[in-house]
Amino acid sequence: MTTIALDAMGGDLGLDATVEGAAKLSREPVDIRVMLVGEAARISERLASLSYDPTRLEVVDCSGSVGMDEDPRRALEDKPSCSILTTARLVRDGDADALVSAGNTGATILASARTFERLPGIRRAALAAVYPTERRHGPKKDPFALMLDVGATLHAEDIDLVGFAVMGAAYSSIISEIASPRVALLSNGTEPNKGTEAIKSAHARLAGGPLNFAGNIEGLDIPRGNSDVVVCDGFLGNVVLKMLEGVGEVFRDVARQASGSKLQWKMGLAMLGGGLRRIRRMTDWKAYGGAPLLGMDQVIIKAHGRSESRAIRNAIKVAAKAAEGDLIGRIQAGSSALGLGEAERTGSKDA
Amino acid sequence: MTTIALDAMGGDLGLDATVEGAAKLSREPVDIRVMLVGEAARISERLASLSYDPTRLEVVDCSGSVGMDEDPRRALEDKPSCSILTTARLVRDGDADALVSAGNTGATILASARTFERLPGIRRAALAAVYPTERRHGPKKDPFALMLDVGATLHAEDIDLVGFAVMGAAYSSIISEIASPRVALLSNGTEPNKGTEAIKSAHARLAGGPLNFAGNIEGLDIPRGNSDVVVCDGFLGNVVLKMLEGVGEVFRDVARQASGSKLQWKMGLAMLGGGLRRIRRMTDWKAYGGAPLLGMDQVIIKAHGRSESRAIRNAIKVAAKAAEGDLIGRIQAGSSALGLGEAERTGSKDA
Secondary structure, rough: EEEEEEOOOOOOHHHHOOOHHHHHHHHOOEEEEEEEOOOHHHHHHHHOOOOOOHHHEEEEEEEOOOOOOOOHHHHHHHOOHHHHHHHHHHOOOOOEEEEOOOOHHHHHHHHHHOOEEOOOOOOEEEEEEEEEEEEEEEEOOOOEEEOOOOOOOOOOOOOHHHHHHHHHHHHHHHHHHOOOEEEEEEEOOOOOOOOHHHHHHHHHOOOOOEEEEEEOOOOHHHOOOOOOOOOOOOHHHHHHHHHHHHHHHHHHHOOOOOHHOOOHHHHHHHHHHHHHHHHHHHHOOOOOOOOEOOOOOOOOEEOOOOOHHHHHHHHHHHHHHHOOOOHHHHHHHHHOOOOOHHHHHHOOOOO | OOOEEEEOOOOOOOOHHHHHHHHHHHHOOOOEEEEEOOOHHHHHHHHHHHOOHHHHHEEOOOOOOOOOOOHHHHHHHHHHOHHHHHHHHHHHHOOOOOOEHHHHHHHHHHHHHHOOOOOOOOOOOOOEEEEEEEEEOOOOOEEEEEOOOOOOOOOHHHHHHHHHHHHHHHHHHHHOOOOOOOEEEEEOOOOOOOOOHHHHHHHHHHOOOOOEEEEEEEOHHHHHOOOOOEEEEHHHHHHHHHHHEEEEEEHHHHHHHHHHHHHHHHHHHHHHHHHHHHHHHHHHOOOOOEEEOOOOOOEEEEEEOOOOHHHHHHHHHHHHHHHHOOOHHHHHHHHHHHHHHHHHHHHHOOO
C-alpha cells in the first residue's frame, strides 16, 4: 500500500476537487491510501456527502493554508502549520510516500525546499510539465511529452541542465514506461554548436553519456514530440508552456465562435465529433493530472491549480506510480552514472 | 517612384518565385520599380514567358549566388559578386531604396552588416517576424503582430532590447499604420520584477518613456496578440517562432488526417469552410510576405525562404511602404528620444 499526502486546501476549487478526487480513488481497486491534510472539520463535512472507503482515507488536521495569489515566502512564515507545510512534514517523517498539491506553485516549491533535502549531485530543482504532442510516446502510447524546467530555476547553467535531463529521464521511464526515454535540449538549432553557452556545454556533457540523448531540438519539434523529455531553463520553459496554453485557448475561441455563428458551421463541427476530440485533447490538457517537482529526496507532484476532482485523482495515481517505481533511486543512479556528484562539490550552494 | 533591389536568385523556389512576383507587381498600379539582381540570362529567359511592364523592371547582371544551405561566411568570401552582395551594394549606392531577399537568412544578415552602416544608438541588429494573432491590430485590422529579435542577436542585453523596442515600434507604425504601437517585453510573468536581468533593466528603461510601453507579457499573450510588438532576445524569439510554425503544422496534419479518414469527417470539414479558413490562415502565415532586418541604415526585408511569387510581391510592397514611410528616420527619432545615442558610446562595438 502506497500512502499519498494530499494538500486538501490547495487549488482553485479547493476542497471540492481534492476531497472528491480522493474519495473517488478510495473506491477504486488500487493499493493507494490518501491522507487529506487541511481543516479537518471542513474536510469531514465534504466527506459526509460522498461515498468513500474509510480504510483508505485519513484526515490530518492542521490550521491555515496558502491562498493561490499569496506571496509564498511571507505566507509560509506567517502560517507555520499551514496545509502545504504539514503535508510536506508527513512525507519527510515517513508517514506518507509522496506529496500531492494543486495549491500555490511557489509555496509548494518553497515548502518542499525547506522540508526536504536536495539530492546529491542535483544543484537546482526543476518543475516539470507534461504537454500534448502529435507523436505518441513509449509502450503506453502516451500522447504527452515531459518538459523541464518550467519555472523553478529561471537561469540554469550547464550542470543544471544535465541534472534536469537525468531527472526527466528517470520520471519518464517510470510514468510513460519508456525503458530509455529520448532526452533533448531545447535550442535555436539542431547542431551541437547552437544555443547559449550553457546549452552548448550541457550538450557536450550529455553526448556519448549513459542517457538516450537526442541532441538539440528546435521550437518546431516541441508540438511534434520528437523527444520524450525536453530540457530547458525555467525562463524558456515558462514562456513555451504558457504559449502552448495560449495557442490552445485561441483555437478553442475560434472553434466556439464558429459553432455559435452559422448553422452550417455548427453542423460541420457536430459531424467532426471524434476528429475534433483529438484537437480538443491537444488544447485542453492542463487539468490532465500532475507534473513532478524534481531535485528533492521525496516524490512531489504538483497538480494544475485548475484541477477538478478527476485531475486530482490522476495526480494521486501518478504520485503513487512514481513512488512505487523508486523515482528517487533512479534519479540518484542516473546522477551517479553521469558523475554529477563530483560537480556538486564545486557548484554553488544556494537553492 | 520607389525602387526595390530584389535578390532574384534567393529562396527555395529561386527565379520561379522572384521573377514572377516582380513581373506581376510591375503590372499593378503602384509606384514601384524593381531591380532583379542575378544571372541576367536566366532572369531574361524567365521573363520571356511572362507578361510585365518593362519600364518598371530592370535586370542587373551578376555572377554567383548563396545556396540556402551554404555557410554564409564562407559563401560571401568565395563569391564577392554574388546576388545578395550586389543587391546590397545597389541599395548602399542609392540606386535602390530598399533590399528584398528570400535567400539564405544568414547571408542576408551578413551581407547587410558588411555593406550598410549600423544606425547610431543601435548596438545590435534584429530580425523581426510577423505572426498571426487572435486580436487584430491598428486601423487596418492587421491580423499579425511583430516579434523581434527572432534570430539576429542570440543574446541581447538591456540596451539591445530597448533598441529592438524602438525599431519594432517604428516599423509597426508604418506597416500596420498604428500611430503608437503597443510594445511589450516577453517574460515569465507580467510583473516588472519578472524575467532575466536584461529584461528587468530594459523594463525600467522603457517604463514612462516615449514609447507606448505595455510592460511584460507572458507566453499566453503571444497568440492572443495583446501587444502589437513583442520584444525578446534572438534565442527566445527563434524558439517561440519555430514553435508557432510547429503548432500550425501539427494542426494541419490532424485536420488532414480527419479529412482523409471518415466520410462524415470529410463532410464536416467541408461544411466548416469559412470557419476553417481563419484557422488555416493562423497556421500557414509563413509565406505571407516579409519581415524586416532592423538596425542598419537601409530598409531590408527578408522574405521567407518558402516564398511563392505572391509572397515575393507582398515583400516588395512592404519594402516600398517602409522606405516611403521613412523607416530609418523614424528609428533614428525613436532612438534619440530614448537617449540611445548616449548608450552606444559606452557600449560594445562588435556586431
